[in-house]
Amino acid sequence: MFEYEFMREAFIASTFIAITAGLVGVFVVSRNMSFLSHTLSEIGFAGASFGILIGISPLAGMILFTLVSSIAVGSLSSESSRREASISAISSLFIGLGILFLSLSSESSSYATNILFGSIVGISSKEVQQLMILALFVIFVFIIFYKPLAFDSFDHIGARAAGLKTRLLSIAFLVTLALSVSIGAQIVGSLLVFVLLTLPGATAKYVVRTVPKLIMVSVGLSLVGVWLGLYLAFITNWPVTFFISGFEVIAYFLGLSYKNWKLNH
Amino acid sequence: MDEWQSFSNRKDSEEITVIEAKNLTKRFGKQLVFKDVNFKINDGDFISLIGPNGSGKTTLVRIMMGLEKKTSGELKINHKHIGYVPQFRNIDLDYPLNIEQFVRLNLKFTLSPKQRKADNESIKTILTKTKLTRLKNRPLGLASGGEKQKAYLAQALLNDPKILILDESTASLDVEVKMQLMDLVAELNKKYNLTVIFITHDYELTKKYTTRALFFENKTLKEVKVSDVSEDMFEMES
Numbered sequence: 080m081f082e083y084e085f086m087r088e089a090f091i092a093s094t095f096i097a098i099t100a101g102l103v104g105v106f107v108v109s110r111n112m113s114f115l116s117h118t119l120s121e122i123g124f125a126g127a128s129f130g131i132l133i134g135i136s137p138l139a140g141m142i143l144f145t146l147v148s149s150i151a152v153g154s155l156s157s158e159s160s161r162r163e164a165s166i167s168a169i170s171s172l173f174i175g176l177g178i179l180f181l182s183l184s185s186e187s188s189s190y191a192t193n194i195l196f197g198s199i200v201g202i203s204s205k206e207v208q209q210l211m212i213l214a215l216f217v218i219f220v221f222i223i224f225y226k227p228l229a230f231d232s233f234d235h236i237g238a239r240a241a242g243l244k245t246r247l248l249s250i251a252f253l254v255t256l257a258l259s260v261s262i263g264a265q266i267v268g269s270l271l272v273f274v275l276l277t278l279p280g281a282t283a284k285y286v287v288r289t290v291p292k293l294i295m296v297s298v299g300l301s302l303v304g305v306w307l308g309l310y311l312a313f314i315t316n317w318p319v320t321f322f323i324s325g326f327e328v329i330a331y332f333l334g335l336s337y338k339n340w341k342l343n344h
Numbered sequence: 345m346d347e348w349q350s351f352s353n354r355k356d357s358e359e360i361t362v363i364e365a366k367n368l369t370k371r372f373g374k375q376l377v378f379k380d381v382n383f384k385i386n387d388g389d390f391i392s393l394i395g396p397n398g399s400g401k402t403t404l405v406r407i408m409m410g411l412e413k414k415t416s417g418e419l420k421i422n423h424k425h426i427g428y429v430p431q432f433r434n435i436d437l438d439y440p441l442n443i444e445q446f447v448r449l450n451l452k453f454t455l456s457p458k459q460r461k462a463d464n465e466s467i468k469t470i471l472t473k474t475k476l477t478r479l480k481n482r483p484l485g486l487a488s489g490g491e492k493q494k495a496y497l498a499q500a501l502l503n504d505p506k507i508l509i510l511d512e513s514t515a516s517l518d519v520e521v522k523m524q525l526m527d528l529v530a531e532l533n534k535k536y537n538l539t540v541i542f543i544t545h546d547y548e549l550t551k552k553y554t555t556r557a558l559f560f561e562n563k564t565l566k567e568v569k570v571s572d573v574s575e576d577m578f579e580m581e582s
Protein backbone atom coordinates (compact mmCIF):
# COMPACT_ATOMS: atom_id res chain seq x y z
CA MET A 80 0.00 0.00 0.00
CA PHE A 81 3.00 2.31 0.41
CA GLU A 82 3.41 2.69 -3.32
CA TYR A 83 0.69 5.33 -3.07
CA GLU A 84 1.79 8.79 -2.04
CA PHE A 85 -1.44 9.48 -0.13
CA MET A 86 -1.04 6.30 1.89
CA ARG A 87 2.50 7.22 2.88
CA GLU A 88 1.33 10.65 3.98
CA ALA A 89 -1.64 9.23 5.84
CA PHE A 90 0.65 6.74 7.54
CA ILE A 91 3.11 9.38 8.73
CA ALA A 92 0.33 11.70 9.84
CA SER A 93 -1.48 9.00 11.79
CA THR A 94 1.69 7.89 13.48
CA PHE A 95 2.18 11.36 14.93
CA ILE A 96 -1.50 11.65 15.76
CA ALA A 97 -1.47 8.32 17.57
CA ILE A 98 1.59 9.21 19.63
CA THR A 99 0.17 12.53 20.83
CA ALA A 100 -3.31 11.15 21.42
CA GLY A 101 -2.00 8.16 23.35
CA LEU A 102 0.23 10.37 25.47
CA VAL A 103 -2.35 13.06 26.17
CA GLY A 104 -5.01 10.38 26.70
CA VAL A 105 -3.32 9.00 29.82
CA PHE A 106 -3.72 12.41 31.41
CA VAL A 107 -7.22 13.00 30.03
CA VAL A 108 -8.28 9.84 31.85
CA SER A 109 -6.44 10.50 35.11
CA ARG A 110 -7.77 14.08 35.21
CA ASN A 111 -11.32 12.84 34.56
CA MET A 112 -11.62 14.90 31.41
CA SER A 113 -13.04 12.33 29.00
CA PHE A 114 -16.22 14.33 28.86
CA LEU A 115 -14.42 17.55 28.06
CA SER A 116 -12.39 15.95 25.29
CA HIS A 117 -15.62 14.73 23.74
CA THR A 118 -17.02 18.24 23.81
CA LEU A 119 -13.83 19.71 22.40
CA SER A 120 -14.21 17.41 19.39
CA GLU A 121 -17.62 18.88 18.72
CA ILE A 122 -16.29 22.39 19.15
CA GLY A 123 -13.51 21.40 16.76
CA PHE A 124 -16.09 20.42 14.16
CA ALA A 125 -17.61 23.92 14.36
CA GLY A 126 -14.12 25.39 14.10
CA ALA A 127 -13.31 23.38 10.99
CA SER A 128 -16.54 24.42 9.25
CA PHE A 129 -15.86 27.99 10.27
CA GLY A 130 -12.41 27.70 8.71
CA ILE A 131 -13.93 26.47 5.46
CA LEU A 132 -16.53 29.24 5.50
CA ILE A 133 -14.06 32.10 5.89
CA GLY A 134 -11.44 30.48 3.68
CA ILE A 135 -8.74 29.48 6.18
CA SER A 136 -7.80 25.82 6.56
CA PRO A 137 -10.11 23.55 8.59
CA LEU A 138 -7.14 22.72 10.84
CA ALA A 139 -6.56 26.39 11.63
CA GLY A 140 -10.26 26.86 12.34
CA MET A 141 -10.25 23.89 14.67
CA ILE A 142 -7.21 25.05 16.57
CA LEU A 143 -8.73 28.49 16.97
CA PHE A 144 -12.02 27.18 18.34
CA THR A 145 -10.64 24.45 20.59
CA LEU A 146 -7.90 26.65 22.06
CA VAL A 147 -10.26 29.48 22.92
CA SER A 148 -12.83 27.17 24.45
CA SER A 149 -10.39 25.06 26.44
CA ILE A 150 -8.87 28.16 27.97
CA ALA A 151 -12.36 29.44 28.73
CA VAL A 152 -13.13 26.16 30.48
CA GLY A 153 -9.89 26.42 32.44
CA SER A 154 -10.87 29.79 33.82
CA LEU A 155 -14.38 28.69 34.76
CA SER A 156 -15.13 27.91 38.37
CA SER A 157 -13.84 24.58 39.58
CA GLU A 158 -17.26 23.23 40.50
CA SER A 159 -17.14 20.12 38.41
CA SER A 160 -20.81 19.23 38.22
CA ARG A 161 -21.81 22.68 37.09
CA ARG A 162 -18.97 22.44 34.66
CA GLU A 163 -20.38 19.37 32.95
CA ALA A 164 -23.84 20.85 32.53
CA SER A 165 -22.58 24.11 31.11
CA ILE A 166 -20.13 22.29 28.87
CA SER A 167 -22.83 20.16 27.30
CA ALA A 168 -24.97 23.25 26.72
CA ILE A 169 -22.04 24.88 24.98
CA SER A 170 -21.34 21.79 22.89
CA SER A 171 -24.90 21.67 21.50
CA LEU A 172 -24.52 25.27 20.47
CA PHE A 173 -21.29 24.48 18.64
CA ILE A 174 -22.68 21.50 16.75
CA GLY A 175 -25.49 23.77 15.55
CA LEU A 176 -22.98 26.43 14.53
CA GLY A 177 -20.86 23.87 12.68
CA ILE A 178 -23.84 22.73 10.63
CA LEU A 179 -24.75 26.35 9.91
CA PHE A 180 -21.22 27.28 8.78
CA LEU A 181 -21.07 24.27 6.49
CA SER A 182 -24.38 25.01 4.83
CA LEU A 183 -23.37 28.64 4.30
CA SER A 184 -20.07 27.74 2.67
CA SER A 185 -19.86 26.69 -0.94
CA GLU A 186 -17.72 23.60 -0.36
CA SER A 187 -19.03 20.23 -1.39
CA SER A 188 -20.57 17.99 1.20
CA SER A 189 -17.75 15.44 0.92
CA TYR A 190 -15.60 18.00 2.67
CA ALA A 191 -18.01 17.95 5.57
CA THR A 192 -17.98 14.18 5.66
CA ASN A 193 -14.19 14.23 5.89
CA ILE A 194 -14.21 16.63 8.82
CA LEU A 195 -16.84 14.70 10.70
CA PHE A 196 -15.88 11.14 9.97
CA GLY A 197 -12.22 11.37 9.04
CA SER A 198 -10.51 10.24 5.88
CA ILE A 199 -7.26 8.76 4.76
CA VAL A 200 -7.22 10.41 1.37
CA GLY A 201 -7.86 14.01 2.26
CA ILE A 202 -4.44 14.91 3.59
CA SER A 203 -1.76 16.84 1.67
CA SER A 204 1.96 16.77 2.36
CA LYS A 205 1.83 20.35 3.59
CA GLU A 206 -0.84 19.34 6.08
CA VAL A 207 1.27 16.41 7.16
CA GLN A 208 4.08 18.81 7.94
CA GLN A 209 1.76 21.04 9.97
CA LEU A 210 0.52 18.04 11.92
CA MET A 211 4.05 16.93 12.68
CA ILE A 212 5.05 20.34 13.97
CA LEU A 213 1.98 20.55 16.20
CA ALA A 214 2.48 17.00 17.45
CA LEU A 215 6.11 17.69 18.28
CA PHE A 216 5.07 20.82 20.13
CA VAL A 217 2.62 18.83 22.25
CA ILE A 218 5.25 16.19 23.02
CA PHE A 219 7.74 18.93 23.92
CA VAL A 220 5.30 20.54 26.37
CA PHE A 221 4.77 17.15 27.99
CA ILE A 222 8.47 16.57 28.44
CA ILE A 223 8.89 19.99 30.06
CA PHE A 224 5.95 19.59 32.44
CA TYR A 225 6.10 15.83 32.87
CA LYS A 226 6.77 15.54 36.60
CA PRO A 227 4.48 18.24 37.96
CA LEU A 228 1.77 17.34 35.46
CA ALA A 229 1.90 13.69 36.51
CA PHE A 230 1.71 14.70 40.18
CA ASP A 231 -1.25 17.00 39.56
CA SER A 232 -3.05 14.50 37.33
CA PHE A 233 -2.63 11.46 39.57
CA ASP A 234 -2.97 13.22 42.92
CA HIS A 235 -4.39 16.71 42.55
CA ILE A 236 -4.88 17.23 46.28
CA GLY A 237 -1.37 16.04 47.07
CA ALA A 238 0.09 18.30 44.40
CA ARG A 239 -1.70 21.29 45.89
CA ALA A 240 -0.49 20.31 49.36
CA ALA A 241 3.07 20.12 48.04
CA GLY A 242 2.74 23.68 46.73
CA LEU A 243 2.57 23.03 42.98
CA LYS A 244 1.11 25.71 40.71
CA THR A 245 -1.75 23.53 39.61
CA ARG A 246 -3.62 26.33 37.84
CA LEU A 247 -0.78 26.90 35.40
CA LEU A 248 -0.46 23.16 34.81
CA SER A 249 -4.14 22.90 34.10
CA ILE A 250 -3.96 25.59 31.43
CA ALA A 251 -0.86 24.06 29.83
CA PHE A 252 -2.67 20.73 29.73
CA LEU A 253 -5.83 22.20 28.20
CA VAL A 254 -3.77 23.81 25.44
CA THR A 255 -2.18 20.50 24.54
CA LEU A 256 -5.58 18.82 24.70
CA ALA A 257 -7.02 21.36 22.27
CA LEU A 258 -4.13 20.81 19.88
CA SER A 259 -4.43 17.04 20.13
CA VAL A 260 -8.14 17.18 19.32
CA SER A 261 -7.41 19.35 16.30
CA ILE A 262 -4.65 17.19 14.89
CA GLY A 263 -6.35 13.89 15.71
CA ALA A 264 -9.50 14.93 13.88
CA GLN A 265 -7.59 15.15 10.60
CA ILE A 266 -7.54 11.39 10.19
CA VAL A 267 -10.09 10.05 12.65
CA GLY A 268 -12.63 12.83 12.16
CA SER A 269 -13.95 15.17 14.80
CA LEU A 270 -16.88 12.91 15.61
CA LEU A 271 -14.64 10.15 16.92
CA VAL A 272 -11.32 11.77 17.83
CA PHE A 273 -12.21 11.43 21.49
CA VAL A 274 -11.97 7.66 20.99
CA LEU A 275 -8.22 7.98 20.53
CA LEU A 276 -8.00 10.51 23.35
CA THR A 277 -9.76 8.42 25.96
CA LEU A 278 -9.95 4.69 25.24
CA PRO A 279 -6.23 3.75 25.02
CA GLY A 280 -5.57 5.72 28.22
CA ALA A 281 -8.51 4.06 29.96
CA THR A 282 -7.42 0.59 28.82
CA ALA A 283 -3.86 1.18 30.03
CA LYS A 284 -5.21 1.95 33.49
CA TYR A 285 -6.52 -1.60 33.76
CA VAL A 286 -3.27 -3.31 32.96
CA VAL A 287 -0.27 -1.38 34.34
CA ARG A 288 0.60 0.54 37.51
CA THR A 289 3.25 3.16 36.79
CA VAL A 290 2.97 6.44 34.88
CA PRO A 291 5.66 5.61 32.28
CA LYS A 292 4.06 2.22 31.63
CA LEU A 293 0.61 3.80 31.33
CA ILE A 294 2.03 6.08 28.66
CA MET A 295 3.73 3.22 26.82
CA VAL A 296 0.63 1.03 26.76
CA SER A 297 -1.64 3.90 25.76
CA VAL A 298 0.62 5.09 22.94
CA GLY A 299 1.09 1.47 21.82
CA LEU A 300 -2.64 0.77 21.64
CA SER A 301 -3.23 4.00 19.86
CA LEU A 302 -0.49 3.29 17.30
CA VAL A 303 -1.65 -0.24 16.60
CA GLY A 304 -5.21 1.07 16.26
CA VAL A 305 -4.43 3.69 13.62
CA TRP A 306 -1.98 1.50 11.69
CA LEU A 307 -4.38 -1.39 11.60
CA GLY A 308 -7.21 0.99 10.74
CA LEU A 309 -5.28 2.47 7.83
CA TYR A 310 -4.37 -0.92 6.48
CA LEU A 311 -7.88 -2.34 6.73
CA ALA A 312 -9.41 0.82 5.30
CA PHE A 313 -7.01 0.57 2.40
CA ILE A 314 -7.86 -2.99 1.51
CA THR A 315 -11.61 -2.84 2.19
CA ASN A 316 -12.37 0.75 1.28
CA TRP A 317 -14.42 0.97 4.48
CA PRO A 318 -14.04 4.05 6.68
CA VAL A 319 -10.80 4.13 8.68
CA THR A 320 -12.61 5.44 11.74
CA PHE A 321 -14.71 2.31 11.94
CA PHE A 322 -11.64 0.11 12.26
CA ILE A 323 -9.86 2.39 14.69
CA SER A 324 -12.77 2.71 17.06
CA GLY A 325 -13.56 -0.98 16.69
CA PHE A 326 -10.03 -1.94 17.68
CA GLU A 327 -9.87 0.49 20.63
CA VAL A 328 -13.23 -0.63 21.97
CA ILE A 329 -12.26 -4.31 21.81
CA ALA A 330 -8.93 -3.52 23.50
CA TYR A 331 -10.81 -1.62 26.19
CA PHE A 332 -13.11 -4.50 27.03
CA LEU A 333 -10.24 -6.96 26.99
CA GLY A 334 -8.41 -4.69 29.44
CA LEU A 335 -11.47 -4.47 31.65
CA SER A 336 -11.88 -8.26 31.68
CA TYR A 337 -8.21 -8.67 32.49
CA LYS A 338 -8.58 -6.34 35.46
CA ASN A 339 -11.62 -8.21 36.76
CA TRP A 340 -9.93 -11.53 36.23
CA LYS A 341 -6.89 -10.34 38.18
CA LEU A 342 -9.06 -9.06 41.02
CA ASN A 343 -10.45 -12.56 41.48
CA HIS A 344 -7.12 -14.37 41.30
CA MET B 345 15.09 37.83 55.15
CA ASP B 346 16.70 39.76 58.02
CA GLU B 347 13.67 39.42 60.15
CA TRP B 348 13.57 35.79 59.22
CA GLN B 349 17.16 35.27 60.31
CA SER B 350 16.82 37.01 63.62
CA PHE B 351 13.65 35.08 64.18
CA SER B 352 15.23 31.71 63.65
CA ASN B 353 18.45 32.49 65.50
CA ARG B 354 16.82 33.80 68.60
CA LYS B 355 18.83 32.60 71.54
CA ASP B 356 16.85 34.05 74.42
CA SER B 357 15.12 30.77 75.11
CA GLU B 358 16.19 27.19 74.77
CA GLU B 359 13.37 26.30 72.44
CA ILE B 360 13.59 27.05 68.77
CA THR B 361 10.30 28.45 67.58
CA VAL B 362 9.33 27.12 64.17
CA ILE B 363 5.89 28.64 63.79
CA GLU B 364 4.57 31.73 65.49
CA ALA B 365 1.17 33.39 65.07
CA LYS B 366 0.31 36.85 66.36
CA ASN B 367 -3.26 38.09 66.35
CA LEU B 368 -4.02 35.93 63.36
CA THR B 369 -7.56 36.47 62.09
CA LYS B 370 -9.48 34.78 59.31
CA ARG B 371 -12.81 35.61 57.71
CA PHE B 372 -14.55 34.13 54.71
CA GLY B 373 -16.43 37.15 53.47
CA LYS B 374 -18.49 38.23 56.45
CA GLN B 375 -18.16 34.94 58.32
CA LEU B 376 -15.55 35.09 61.06
CA VAL B 377 -13.68 31.80 61.39
CA PHE B 378 -11.25 32.84 64.15
CA LYS B 379 -9.73 36.00 65.51
CA ASP B 380 -6.66 37.02 67.51
CA VAL B 381 -5.06 33.64 67.40
CA ASN B 382 -1.66 33.56 69.14
CA PHE B 383 0.62 30.59 69.53
CA LYS B 384 4.17 29.36 69.20
CA ILE B 385 5.18 25.96 68.00
CA ASN B 386 8.67 24.77 68.88
CA ASP B 387 11.05 22.45 67.13
CA GLY B 388 10.27 18.86 68.01
CA ASP B 389 6.79 19.53 69.42
CA PHE B 390 4.14 16.88 69.01
CA ILE B 391 1.15 19.14 69.20
CA SER B 392 -2.52 18.47 68.71
CA LEU B 393 -4.92 20.94 67.19
CA ILE B 394 -8.40 20.23 68.45
CA GLY B 395 -11.90 21.68 68.41
CA PRO B 396 -15.38 20.90 67.08
CA ASN B 397 -16.18 20.48 63.39
CA GLY B 398 -16.10 23.77 61.54
CA SER B 399 -14.04 25.55 64.20
CA GLY B 400 -11.27 26.41 61.73
CA LYS B 401 -8.58 23.74 62.15
CA THR B 402 -8.23 22.98 58.46
CA THR B 403 -8.42 26.65 57.57
CA LEU B 404 -5.57 27.44 59.97
CA VAL B 405 -3.25 24.83 58.46
CA ARG B 406 -4.21 25.90 54.95
CA ILE B 407 -3.09 29.40 55.89
CA MET B 408 0.17 27.95 57.23
CA MET B 409 0.66 26.19 53.90
CA GLY B 410 -0.04 29.34 51.90
CA LEU B 411 -3.12 27.76 50.33
CA GLU B 412 -5.45 30.25 51.95
CA LYS B 413 -4.94 33.94 52.74
CA LYS B 414 -5.03 35.24 56.28
CA THR B 415 -7.30 38.24 56.85
CA SER B 416 -5.00 39.99 59.31
CA GLY B 417 -2.29 39.38 61.87
CA GLU B 418 1.11 37.81 61.55
CA LEU B 419 2.31 34.33 60.85
CA LYS B 420 5.95 33.34 60.86
CA ILE B 421 7.03 29.96 59.67
CA ASN B 422 10.64 29.04 60.02
CA HIS B 423 10.97 26.08 57.77
CA LYS B 424 9.86 26.66 54.25
CA HIS B 425 9.32 23.00 53.84
CA ILE B 426 6.37 21.46 55.58
CA GLY B 427 4.99 18.04 54.83
CA TYR B 428 1.22 18.27 54.74
CA VAL B 429 -1.31 15.45 54.63
CA PRO B 430 -4.68 17.05 53.78
CA GLN B 431 -7.95 15.94 55.31
CA PHE B 432 -9.56 14.54 52.18
CA ARG B 433 -8.10 12.65 49.24
CA ASN B 434 -9.94 11.19 46.26
CA ILE B 435 -8.43 7.79 45.59
CA ASP B 436 -11.05 5.41 44.16
CA LEU B 437 -10.92 1.63 43.70
CA ASP B 438 -9.80 2.05 40.09
CA TYR B 439 -6.84 4.25 41.00
CA PRO B 440 -4.05 2.91 38.77
CA LEU B 441 -0.77 3.61 40.56
CA ASN B 442 0.81 1.35 43.15
CA ILE B 443 1.98 2.66 46.51
CA GLU B 444 5.58 3.24 45.50
CA GLN B 445 4.56 5.09 42.32
CA PHE B 446 2.16 7.22 44.32
CA VAL B 447 4.95 8.23 46.70
CA ARG B 448 7.25 8.93 43.74
CA LEU B 449 4.87 11.57 42.41
CA ASN B 450 6.46 14.01 44.85
CA LEU B 451 9.93 13.69 43.27
CA LYS B 452 11.28 16.51 41.13
CA PHE B 453 12.05 16.07 37.44
CA THR B 454 15.64 15.14 36.73
CA LEU B 455 17.77 13.86 33.88
CA SER B 456 20.93 13.47 35.94
CA PRO B 457 21.72 9.82 36.69
CA LYS B 458 23.28 10.85 39.98
CA GLN B 459 20.12 12.59 41.12
CA ARG B 460 18.08 9.62 39.95
CA LYS B 461 20.12 7.35 42.16
CA ALA B 462 19.68 9.70 45.08
CA ASP B 463 15.93 9.77 44.40
CA ASN B 464 15.72 5.99 44.40
CA GLU B 465 17.59 5.98 47.69
CA SER B 466 15.23 8.45 49.29
CA ILE B 467 12.24 6.44 48.08
CA LYS B 468 13.73 3.35 49.65
CA THR B 469 14.44 5.20 52.88
CA ILE B 470 10.98 6.70 53.17
CA LEU B 471 9.27 3.38 52.42
CA THR B 472 11.34 1.81 55.16
CA LYS B 473 10.65 4.62 57.63
CA THR B 474 6.92 4.36 57.02
CA LYS B 475 7.00 0.53 57.00
CA LEU B 476 5.65 0.32 53.47
CA THR B 477 8.46 -1.62 51.81
CA ARG B 478 6.54 -4.86 51.80
CA LEU B 479 3.44 -3.14 50.40
CA LYS B 480 5.09 -0.96 47.77
CA ASN B 481 3.64 -2.88 44.82
CA ARG B 482 0.08 -2.88 46.11
CA PRO B 483 -2.31 -0.77 44.01
CA LEU B 484 -3.19 2.24 46.15
CA GLY B 485 -6.85 1.94 45.16
CA LEU B 486 -7.00 -1.50 46.73
CA ALA B 487 -5.03 -0.61 49.87
CA SER B 488 -6.73 -0.46 53.28
CA GLY B 489 -7.45 2.84 55.01
CA GLY B 490 -4.37 2.55 57.20
CA GLU B 491 -2.12 1.66 54.28
CA LYS B 492 -3.45 4.61 52.31
CA GLN B 493 -2.71 6.97 55.21
CA LYS B 494 0.83 5.61 55.44
CA ALA B 495 1.26 6.20 51.70
CA TYR B 496 0.07 9.82 52.06
CA LEU B 497 2.46 10.19 54.98
CA ALA B 498 5.37 8.76 52.98
CA GLN B 499 4.66 11.08 50.06
CA ALA B 500 4.50 14.12 52.35
CA LEU B 501 7.75 13.16 54.08
CA LEU B 502 9.68 12.45 50.89
CA ASN B 503 11.57 15.73 50.73
CA ASP B 504 12.60 15.62 54.39
CA PRO B 505 10.38 18.29 55.89
CA LYS B 506 11.06 19.53 59.42
CA ILE B 507 7.36 19.88 60.18
CA LEU B 508 4.56 17.43 59.49
CA ILE B 509 0.90 18.42 59.49
CA LEU B 510 -1.69 15.65 59.69
CA ASP B 511 -5.28 16.74 59.15
CA GLU B 512 -7.49 14.09 60.74
CA SER B 513 -5.42 11.28 59.29
CA THR B 514 -6.75 8.85 61.86
CA ALA B 515 -10.43 9.58 61.29
CA SER B 516 -12.27 6.57 59.87
CA LEU B 517 -9.52 4.11 60.86
CA ASP B 518 -10.04 1.17 63.21
CA VAL B 519 -8.67 1.65 66.72
CA GLU B 520 -5.78 -0.71 66.21
CA VAL B 521 -4.79 0.83 62.89
CA LYS B 522 -5.02 4.30 64.45
CA MET B 523 -2.57 3.30 67.10
CA GLN B 524 -0.18 1.80 64.56
CA LEU B 525 -0.17 4.98 62.54
CA MET B 526 0.31 7.12 65.63
CA ASP B 527 3.11 4.89 66.90
CA LEU B 528 4.81 5.41 63.59
CA VAL B 529 4.40 9.20 63.74
CA ALA B 530 5.59 9.24 67.35
CA GLU B 531 8.67 7.29 66.32
CA LEU B 532 9.46 9.82 63.58
CA ASN B 533 8.93 12.61 66.09
CA LYS B 534 11.40 11.11 68.56
CA LYS B 535 14.02 9.66 66.23
CA TYR B 536 14.24 12.50 63.74
CA ASN B 537 12.98 15.37 65.87
CA LEU B 538 10.15 15.88 63.40
CA THR B 539 7.75 18.58 64.56
CA VAL B 540 4.20 17.23 64.30
CA ILE B 541 0.94 19.14 64.18
CA PHE B 542 -1.83 16.65 64.55
CA ILE B 543 -5.41 17.70 63.90
CA THR B 544 -7.79 15.27 65.51
CA HIS B 545 -11.21 14.52 66.87
CA ASP B 546 -9.94 11.82 69.12
CA TYR B 547 -9.24 12.85 72.70
CA GLU B 548 -7.70 9.51 73.59
CA LEU B 549 -5.08 9.87 70.87
CA THR B 550 -4.46 13.45 71.98
CA LYS B 551 -3.75 12.30 75.50
CA LYS B 552 -1.76 9.28 74.57
CA TYR B 553 0.56 10.78 72.00
CA THR B 554 0.76 14.56 72.00
CA THR B 555 2.69 16.77 74.38
CA ARG B 556 0.83 20.04 73.81
CA ALA B 557 -2.71 20.84 72.74
CA LEU B 558 -4.17 23.91 71.03
CA PHE B 559 -7.92 24.16 71.37
CA PHE B 560 -10.34 26.19 69.26
CA GLU B 561 -13.01 27.75 71.42
CA ASN B 562 -15.17 30.82 71.00
CA LYS B 563 -13.58 31.67 67.64
CA THR B 564 -10.08 31.75 69.00
CA LEU B 565 -7.30 29.34 69.81
CA LYS B 566 -5.91 28.70 73.25
CA GLU B 567 -3.43 26.30 74.71
CA VAL B 568 -4.74 23.69 77.12
CA LYS B 569 -2.97 21.05 79.13
CA VAL B 570 -3.05 17.70 77.41
CA SER B 571 -4.19 16.11 80.65
CA ASP B 572 -7.19 18.46 80.72
CA VAL B 573 -8.41 17.53 77.25
CA SER B 574 -11.83 15.95 77.48
CA GLU B 575 -14.38 14.45 75.16
CA ASP B 576 -16.76 17.40 75.24
CA MET B 577 -14.12 19.70 73.73
CA PHE B 578 -14.88 18.09 70.38
CA GLU B 579 -18.61 18.64 70.44
CA MET B 580 -20.36 21.32 68.46
CA GLU B 581 -20.63 24.66 70.17
CA SER B 582 -24.26 25.44 70.86
Ligand SMILES: Nc1ncnc2c1ncn2[C@@H]1O[C@H](COP(=O)(O)OP(=O)(O)O)[C@@H](O)[C@H]1O
Binds near residue numbers: 396
Ligand atom coordinates in the same frame (compact mmCIF):
# COMPACT_ATOMS: atom_id res chain seq x y z
N1 LIG C 1 -13.24 28.06 51.10
C1 LIG C 1 -14.15 28.40 52.03
N2 LIG C 1 -15.07 29.36 51.77
C2 LIG C 1 -15.97 29.72 52.69
N3 LIG C 1 -16.06 29.19 53.91
C3 LIG C 1 -15.19 28.23 54.24
C4 LIG C 1 -14.20 27.78 53.32
N4 LIG C 1 -13.45 26.81 53.92
C5 LIG C 1 -13.96 26.66 55.16
N5 LIG C 1 -15.01 27.51 55.37
C6 LIG C 1 -15.76 27.64 56.60
O1 LIG C 1 -14.86 27.95 57.63
C7 LIG C 1 -15.21 27.28 58.83
C8 LIG C 1 -14.05 26.45 59.31
O2 LIG C 1 -13.87 25.33 58.46
P1 LIG C 1 -12.70 24.29 58.64
O3 LIG C 1 -11.43 25.02 58.79
O4 LIG C 1 -12.80 23.30 57.54
O5 LIG C 1 -13.11 23.60 60.02
P2 LIG C 1 -12.54 22.29 60.72
O6 LIG C 1 -11.38 21.81 59.92
O7 LIG C 1 -12.17 22.74 62.10
O8 LIG C 1 -13.66 21.30 60.76
C9 LIG C 1 -16.47 26.46 58.51
O9 LIG C 1 -17.57 27.19 58.93
C10 LIG C 1 -16.43 26.34 57.02
O10 LIG C 1 -17.74 26.24 56.52
Ligand SMILES: [Mg+2]
Binds near residue numbers: 511
Ligand atom coordinates in the same frame (compact mmCIF):
# COMPACT_ATOMS: atom_id res chain seq x y z
MG1 LIG D 1 -11.11 20.02 58.89
